[in-house]
Amino acid sequence: MVFISEQEILETVSMIRSENLDVRAVTMGISLTDCAGRDPRRVAERVHAKIVQRAGRLVGVADEIEHKYGIPIVNKRVSLTPIAHVVGSDDPAAYVEVAHALDAAAEQIGIDFVGGFSCLVQKGFTDADSALIEAIPEAISGTQRVCSSVNVASTRAGINMDAVVRMADVLKSVSRKTAAEDCIGCAKIVVFCNVPEDNPFMAGALHGSGEPEVSVNVAISGPGVVRNAVANHPEASLIELADLIKRTAFKITRVGELVAREASQMLGAQMGIIDLSLAPTPAVGDSIAEILESMGLGQVGAPGTTAALAMLNDAVKKGGTMATSSTGGLSGAFIPVSEDAAMAKAAADGVLSIEKLEAMTAVCSLGLDMIVVPGDIPRNALAGVIADVMAIGMINAKTTGARLIPAYGKKVGDWVTLGGLFGEAPVMAVSSAGNDAFVERACPPRYRVLRTDGAAQACPCRSSIILRIAAADSRMSRAREIFSASVSCSTASMVWPCCR
Numbered sequence: 400m401v402f403i404s405e406q407e408i409l410e411t412v413s414m415i416r417s418e419n420l421d422v423r424a425v426t427m428g429i430s431l432t433d434c435a436g437r438d439p440r441r442v443a444e445r446v447h448a449k450i451v452q453r454a455g456r457l458v459g460v461a462d463e464i465e466h467k468y469g470i471p472i473v474n475k476r477v478s479l480t481p482i483a484h485v486v487g488s489d490d491p492a493a494y495v496e497v498a499h500a501l502d503a504a505a506e507q508i509g510i511d512f513v514g515g516f517s518c519l520v521q522k523g524f525t526d527a528d529s530a531l532i533e534a535i536p537e538a539i540s541g542t543q544r545v546c547s548s549v550n551v552a553s554t555r556a557g558i559n560m561d562a563v564v565r566m567a568d569v570l571k572s573v574s575r576k577t578a579a580e581d582c583i584g585c586a587k588i589v590v591f592c593n594v595p596e597d598n599p600f601m602a603g604a605l606h607g608s609g610e611p612e613v614s615v616n617v618a619i620s621g622p623g624v625v626r627n628a629v630a631n632h633p634e635a636s637l638i639e640l641a642d643l644i645k646r647t648a649f650k651i652t653r654v655g656e657l658v659a660r661e662a663s664q665m666l667g668a669q670m671g672i673i674d675l676s677l678a679p680t681p682a683v684g685d686s687i688a689e690i691l692e693s694m695g696l697g698q699v700g701a702p703g704t705t706a707a708l709a710m711l712n713d714a715v716k717k718g719g720t721m722a723t724s725s726t727g728g729l730s731g732a733f734i735p736v737s738e739d740a741a742m743a744k745a746a747a748d749g750v751l752s753i754e755k756l757e758a759m760t761a762v763c764s765l766g767l768d769m770i771v772v773p774g775d776i777p778r779n780a781l782a783g784v785i786a787d788v789m790a791i792g793m794i795n796a797k798t799t800g801a802r803l804i805p806a807y808g809k810k811v812g813d814w815v816t817l818g819g820l821f822g823e824a825p826v827m828a829v830s831s832a833g834n835d836a837f838v839e840r841a842c843p844p845r846y847r848v849l850r851t852d853g854a855a856q857a858c859p860c861r862s863s864i865i866l867r868i869a870a871a872d873s874r875m876s877r878a879r880e881i882f883s884a885s886v887s888c889s890t891a892s893m894v895w896p897c898c899r
Contacts, residue, residue, distance in 0.1 A: 420651065421471040422658050423620040423678055426599035427454045427463045428606035428671060429613055431515075433481040438495035442486050443500035450477060450504035450513070453613055453668075453886035458509040464658055472658070473820075477505065478604035478616075479515030482531060491534035497537035498545050503754075504701055505544040509711040511569040514639045516547040519594065532562075535569050540576035543607075546602035549598045552592035554796040563789065566590045567782035570805055574774060578807035580620030581787035585804040588768065590754045590785050592792030592799045597672045598729055603800060612669035615663040615887030619655030620678040621647075623685045625715075627763045629693040640694065641714045646676060648718025657722045675719035676731040676764055677711075679739035681822035687711075688741035708732060711761035729798060737804075737817055737824035738769050747825040749812075753784070755828075760791050765801040771824045774807040780803065780829055799830055826889040830878030 404528060419696040434445035458475045465472045478503070486493050498516055501812050505513040520527040579583035581816055589603040596607020599616035606614075628647045629635075635643060654811075655673040663670035678687045688699035690699035691707045712731040719726050734756065736742050745751035753770065760766040766788045772781070785801045792799030806815045810824045 401512075401808065404536035404720075407509055407516060408818050419586050420621040420624050421473050421571075421619075422617060422655060423676075424474040424476050424570055424599050424601075424618040425457070425472055425658065425662055426458050426476040426478050426514075426604055426616045426617060427613065427666065427668065428478045428597070428619065429453050429480075429484075430606060430610065433484045435485045435486040435487060439486060439488055439490075439496045442493075446479075446485070446497060446889065447500040447504045448661040450479075450501070451507055453512060454510065455508050456666060459664055463665070464661050468657070470654060470658060471729065471843045474511040474601075475509070476599065476604060477513045477515075477602060478599070478606045479508055479513065480608075481519060482515055483518035483525070483527045484608075486527060486531075489530045491530045491537070494531045497893050498534070498542055501545050502542035506723065510544070510548050512601045512604075514546040514548065514601050515606060516545050517549060519550040520559050520562045521553040522552055523559065524562070531539045532565055532569060535588065536576055536584075538573040539573055539587055542774070545586045546589075548589045548591055548603040548605060548800075550591040550594040551785075552793050553656065554593060554793050558592070558786060558789045558793060559837050560838075561784065563590070564782045564841055565836060566777050567785060569805060570781060571778060574805040574807045578774075581817055582774075582804050582806050583817050583821065585747055586802065586821050588771045588802065590789070590801045592789040593797060594800075595729060595798055596790050599672070599674050600676065600729060602679065602802065607731070608731070610671070612670045613666075613668040613670045615659060615666060616674065617655045617659040617662070617676070618674045618676060619651055619658075620676060621651045622677045622679050622687055622690060623675060623682075624651060625711075626684060626686065626690045626693055627891060629690055637710065642709055644711060644714035645718035645721070648715045649721050652719040652723055652726075656725070659725070670725065673723050673725050674730050675715060676729050677715060679735065679742070680820055681732065681740050686739050687734055687740045688739050688745060690732075698748070698750045698754050699745045704755065705758045708734070708759050712762055712764065716748075729764040729881035731767060732761055733765055734763050735765075735769035735802070735822075736827070737771065737815070737822040740822065742823045743822065746827055747812075751787065753827050757791070760788055760799055761795060765796070765802075766791070767801045767803060769802055769804070769824065771804045771806050771809070771826045773811055773826055774805050774809050776805050776829055777805055782838050782841075785828060785832045 428455045434898050436442045449702050454477050459658055461472045461475045486497055489609055518531050520528050549566055552558040573584040584602050587602045596609055597616055598604050599618040602691055611803050625647050650674045659670050677687055716731055719730055757765055788799050788801040811826050811828045813826045
């Protein structure tokens, strides 16, 4: 058993009072496998009942721990088995009905968000997956607390380019439906590569198939603590700075360990993971950009930004791993533009571009996060940006995500205010160079997908294509491309019978 000393708790007092240290979220993961069925009304009733039964005490327990230790717990959340695995229907209306049940349960027990309106389509679509994706615009625009994620790529499977294109359409649709609220619906949707099954952060939280019946995952965050530690040592070398960040991350993670153990015992659930992710907020001083600037950068986006972020991310991960054997989720540094006031300013000043953020994606915990783009961005351009982020995750065997907000009716330079922890950000420019011919290759009228071993898969019939750029071994530095090609299932006709 791990014991946490009173001295360690006392060391966090100044962090909490003056440096914005908080437990960003206590997230209860709940398996819904016993709620599965083909009748959407029955599924909705079962799901609602189970959430209320299992997580009904979550808010009260979190408040009790917060009062006991004086540690702010910002969000109380629930993550669920991907809903596409629970609802046995190919009717999008069935998924909308379940989404409303999730929202009602979340409101009843008083939590902030519920995640798991999700599917995993990195290798292709089931009928349920297709129906859920089609339902996302209506489900997200019609609810307040439901979050959605779709995993469209993995290092093993490659990138499902058709899923990328579909998600670009989804984001454009949600943008239009929530235009009156500055398109906030898009902030509750994330597109993943290599999605983690135990992520406590929204909008990407879900309860994976390898997880227990019920678990408690804790997300701890303290950019302000790390910023002050760095700023107070202006003469430190990079090696000394890395060591300082590791020790600071160690202390922060111990707070998360304490909360996770206490909450899981009080709730009668299995303790899950501690996710130490430096997640900024719009509050002054609670900023990843300010950490990087305290290292010596004039402004985030300057030459050396990616290197500084890589050092920060590496040190945070190592410090967290030393503090607990239960690290998981994303664990590292996030770069959400709208949620980080200094980062939003750098974007407005023209110092930080989407292209620079893509480079930073290769070394941070997530990717292009909370980035506002013009509302009239072409579907194919939006799909291209998503595909770029997925490619970085696939090749580097890391989790990457895209949370993009096409701001309906807004142009480059306009500001979008999302409110609360979502913050505000300027609309950023996306390259105007065309990519239509490339993206259209993802949706030919008929084709076949080849696996990396050359074996053929069945005719997809739904314009699903998978771009594979896979290495035979993940440690190899060179990758080979396995491309899709039209292959006959009938040597005479040279087309799929179902596609004639």
